[in-house]
Amino acid sequence: MRIPARSISVWRLLAAAAGIVVTSAVFLLIFPWQKAEAVPRQLIPFPHVRMVNAGIPCLFCHPGATKSPTAGIPSVDRCIGCHKTIATSSPLIGRLFAYFDQPIPWQRINQLPRFVHFSHEVHVARGLNCETCHGDVGKMDVTVAVYRFNMGFCLDCHAKQPNAQQLKDCGICHY
Ligand code: HEC
Numbered sequence: 001m002r003i004p005a006r007s008i009s010v011w012r013l014l015a016a017a018a019g020i021v022v023t024s025a026v027f028l029l030i031f032p033w034q035k036a037e038a039v040p041r042q043l044i045p046f047p048h049v050r051m052v053n054a055g056i057p058c059l060f061c062h063p064g065a066t067k068s069p070t071a072g073i074p075s076v077d078r079c080i081g082c083h084k085t086i087a088t089s090s091p092l093i094g095r096l097f098a099y100f101d102q103p104i105p106w107q108r109i110n111q112l113p114r115f116v117h118f119s120h121e122v123h124v125a126r127g128l129n130c131e132t133c134h135g136d137v138g139k140m141d142v143t144v145a146v147y148r149f150n151m152g153f154c155l156d157c158h159a160k161q162p163n164a165q166q167l168k169d170c171g172i173c174h175y
């Protein structure tokens with residue numbers, strides 16, 4: 001039996017619609033999952049916005065960013081230095097005191113694979129601010145990764161630098 005031309009285009013339309021439905025289903029499946037993955041639960045929720053609004057500079061807690069590859073996460077001693085007098089009645093701060101003599105096992109938010117080398121010092125010395133790569137952390141109640149640090153993220157900015165040729169050399173990031 002011959003299928004009339006009109007019904008062929010109906011079939012095409014149906015196939016296209018099915019394609020769209022499948023694609024959106026895949027997106028819906030992937031995206032909530034990626035979000036859950038991107039926001040690990042901290043044992044003590046750390047509200048950046050509260051501390052930054054109180055006027056505490058990023059570098060007070062992450063001083064490594066100007067002088068070493070890693071920015072560093074402050075020790076419990078540093079938190080307690082303030083919190084023995086600030087917000088002492090908060091249950092969250094109560095939980096903090098339980099970590100007096102052991103490090104808080106903070107879950108990492110941003111983490112490059114081990115085969116990629118990155119140094120904060122070089123980038124911060126070039127005048128890049130934290131927000132360029134981390135978004136507006138100072139407004140966050142829960143710390144999230146704003147950008148995914150894939151190779152394109154690094155190379156897009158490197159391509160705009162005066163020494164772009166040197167900055168796209170595989171060997172500067174992978175060695
Ligand atoms: C050019 C991009 C860039 C800039 C600018 C930048 N960071 Fe980062 N940051 C990264 C990357 C990439 C990682 C993940 C590094 C890794 O896994 O080795 C990271 C990780 C971190 C971490 C967790 C790991 C660590 O190094 O202790 C902290 C905290 C951090 N950044 C804070 C800051 C602060 C504060 C500033 C501003 C003073 C800043 N960053 C500026 C890209 C950047």
Ligand code: HEC
Pocket residue numbers: 044045046047050051054056074075076078079080081082083086087090091092093096
């Ligand atoms: C330089 C002083 C200082 C340091 C260091 C500091 N904080 Fe804070 N923290 C504050 C101030 C100020 C507030 C806001 C208090 C308010 O809004 O009443 C605050 C608020 C908080 C809150 C919200 C409390 C609540 O329930 O309202 C938490 C949780 C917290 N800090 C955890 C920490 C942790 C964890 C560290 C260490 C990594 C730390 N803080 C280091 C000054 C500090």
Ligand code: HEC
Pocket residue numbers: 042046048051052056057058059060061062073074106107108109110111130131134137138142143
């Ligand atoms: C009072 C101390 C304090 C201040 C001030 C502070 N941070 Fe943090 N920061 C922390 C702690 C503790 C963590 C780990 C908990 C978390 O990830 O929320 C952290 C985590 C981070 C991370 C994620 C690290 C990772 O695992 O990849 C980034 C990025 C960051 N801070 C950037 C900033 C920037 C930018 C500022 C200034 C706008 C700032 N911080 C101010 C204490 C601080």
Ligand code: HEC
Pocket residue numbers: 116117118119122123126128132133149153154155157158161163167172173
């Ligand atoms: C917003 C711009 C920007 C982003 C994003 C960025 N870089 Fe850079 N990067 C620079 C600049 C500027 C320099 C310094 C160039 C110079 O001084 O020669 C640099 C230099 C470097 C160097 C050479 C210096 C050194 O540390 O040995 C490496 C390696 C590097 N970046 C790795 C990375 C990686 C890995 C990422 C992504 C996770 C990244 N960069 C993201 C701007 C950026």
Ligand code: HEC
Pocket residue numbers: 112113116149150151154155158167168169170171172173174
């Ligand atoms: C500015 C830094 C930078 C430079 C230059 C760079 N890479 Fe990468 N590369 C990265 C980052 C960051 C990742 C991690 C990607 C991720 O986690 O998604 C990566 C991942 C990779 C991977 C693993 C890919 C995967 O899917 O897991 C390969 C392979 C790779 N790079 C090869 C290269 C080659 C070849 C070059 C030179 C042509 C190069 N890279 C130059 C930063 C860089």
